[in-house]
Amino acid sequence: MSAVATSRRAALFLVTAAGSLLLTHAHAEAQWWKRAPVDFEECADAAEKAATKSEKTAALADCNAKFAGRRKPGGGYSYYDFLQDRTFDIAGPNPTPEEQKKIDEAYTAYLASQRRSNEAAQATARQQREQQEQLVQQLQQVALRTEVERVPIPVERPKVQQAAGPRPKGAPCTKGSFSCEWPRLSESLNDLKKLFNPTPSKPAKKG
Template identity: 55%
Template sequence: MAAIVGCAAFASSQAAAQWWSRGPADFEECADIAEKNPAKEARAAALSECNAKFAGRRKPGGGYAYFDFMQNKNFDIAGPNPTPEEQRHIDEQYAIYLENQRRSSIAAAFAAKQQQLQQASLNSEPEKAPTATSSIAKQPPKATTDLRRVRPIGCPKHSFSCEWPRLSEGISDIKKVLFGQSSRDKRS
């Protein structure tokens, strides 16, 4: 009878002792425990489990930081894992990041297209591709009705007055890409 009572007391003491033994509180504690594992494969598996369990990392001054690799940016969080409010904030920042990336890629593509068009127009030589403008450009300049200025009919290359309409059109195209078509443009 005494042996049964002794075994029951021993079993209950082990069960009661489990309430005070807790798991790791954050990644660093979990990683310390995992590093003590002698087997290399078991250590790697334990570290992988720590990564899955805790998103945040302890900061030297206190608190935790969450690194979002999609944005390449750190976020301060209250605990070892982001709260729902913190996760919502991180997701909002990611949406803003994606929108900025989209806009910059559109602007870069548009600038590259404009540069290609500019280079194509600058590189085209009148001898290679005879056109009506090349025959006009070979004619001597004629006077306009304004006697103070003489303007050639065929504009010389790199002339601001000749390049301005194309530049203005390019700026209008950029505005349309970034801000949409204005109501004035939709009517015409």
């Protein structure tokens, strides 16, 4: 009886040991499959396996937060800086401190270049505005001179000579004026008419 019990205890120990070994191997294998992703692409592939759309969206957002770089077709990674609208080559899935320093220096130079460009554009716009204002002033001056030349200079209205007529009685007579000489000439003409055209005598009345 003791030998049978010992054998049973030995068999139970072996079964327990074998089960423990299998469980340990399975657990290690599960841990290998559930290891953390090494870059964005691997993280995104895992996110695509999420059960619901909301879980997938949340997982992809987490991938974006963890990994700034993206795989390049020929190897290595690239980092896109939207502030500069420029892509930088990096060695790993995230920029190293040295790489981040170079990206920041490039951004500082980018801001300085943008500032110079804006100042040059403002100076050009200001110059063009001043030239336009000067041109408008010149056109206004030319238009004013042209308008002045078109306006006729007022000329003194000539005195209208009054028609000759009989001089009123008692009015002063200017020697040599037509109004003064006309009455005398008119009387002389009447005398000449009488001289050359005598008035015919009236016929004698018959008895």
